[in-house]
Amino acid sequence: MFFLRQKIGYFLVVIMLFVVLGACQPVPTEQSQSTTATPVAAQTPATTTSSIPVAYPDRALSASPAQLPKLPYDYNALEKAIDAETMKLHHDRHHATYVDNLNDALKKYPDLQKRSVESLLRNMEGLPEDIRTTVRNNGGGHLNHTIFWQIMAPNGGGQPTGEIATEINKTFGSFEGFRKQFNEAGSDRFGSGWVWLVRNPQDQLQITNTPNQDSPIMEGLYPIMGNDVWEHAYYLRYRNSRADYLNNWWNVVNWTEVNRRAQASLQQKT
Numbered sequence: 549m550f551f552l553r554q555k556i557g558y559f560l561v562v563i564m565l566f567v568v569l570g571a572c573q574p575v576p577t578e579q580s581q582s583t584t585a586t587p588v589a590a591q592t593p594a595t596t597t598s599s600i601p602v603a604y605p606d607r608a609l610s611a612s613p614a615q616l617p618k619l620p621y622d623y624n625a626l627e628k629a630i631d632a633e634t635m636k637l638h639h640d641r642h643h644a645t646y647v648d649n650l651n652d653a654l655k656k657y658p659d660l661q662k663r664s665v666e667s668l669l670r671n672m673e674g675l676p677e678d679i680r681t682t683v684r685n686n687g688g689g690h691l692n693h694t695i696f697w698q699i700m701a702p703n704g705g706g707q708p709t710g711e712i713a714t715e716i717n718k719t720f721g722s723f724e725g726f727r728k729q730f731n732e733a734g735s736d737r738f739g740s741g742w743v744w745l746v747r748n749p750q751d752q753l754q755i756t757n758t759p760n761q762d763s764p765i766m767e768g769l770y771p772i773m774g775n776d777v778w779e780h781a782y783y784l785r786y787r788n789s790r791a792d793y794l795n796n797w798w799n800v801v802n803w804t805e806v807n808r809r810a811q812a813s814l815q816q817k818t
């Protein structure tokens with residue numbers, strides 16, 4: 549009798565479990581189906597500015613797949629400002645990781661691989677939510693570093709030359725004034741990020757900084773030159789002194805490339 553009652557007891561428990569589990573199942577609604585099934589291709593594929601190259605003066609960054617660009621000089625070529633070990637770690641490890649993470653995130657979405665990294669970053673809201681932050685951080689990291697390597701050179705430094713010299717004087721009063729404001733904006737960025745010289749939609753030069761790996765293009769600004777103020781960019785030589793790094797960095801600025809980018813940022817808008 550006892551065993552029979554126990555069996556009935558178990559039976560009731562099992563029945564109740566089924567009832568409870570059944571009640572917990574989400575009722576499929578029109579809305580939940582449509583959010584999970586939103587086809588990526590149906591998102592606005594591009595804004596009117598998405599064809600503007602940013603990574604290079606004449607071309608945007610491919611995402612099919614994203615590739616780590618070669619450094620345009622040796623690891624020890626920028627010793628005037630950055631030591632070889634930092635350059636090697638920064639390029640081969642940090643930048644490479646951004647590229648790998650971006651490719652991993654886009655594997656699930658072949659349609660997105662057909663777009664440029666710049667186009668993805670300009671349309672963050674249109675990206676699937678599950679990869680949005682990954683694309684923002686790693687697509688941004690890939691783009692920012694691709695620009696960074698180009699706007700430095702072993703024979704860089706000194707006074708700016710060409711059109712950008714005139715524009716800097718006109719906008720900031722003098723090169724010294726510009727350098728001071730740029731360094732201050734780099735120091736002011738709390739935590740990790742970048743300091744930039746950008747062109748705004750009114751075609752003016754402007755100094756700005758961004759957190760993490762955010763790109764100025766996410767705010768409609770064209771990055772002409774930028775300095776990386778993440779600790780990984782300077783800690784081996786400069787330790788905690790970001791200000792010393794910011795000061796010394798001007799010894800490797802590639803004014804030829806900065807000029808090219810400044811001109812590209814104007815031409816692309818016409």
Ligand code: MN
Nearest residue numbers: 642776778781
């Ligand atoms: Mn970096």
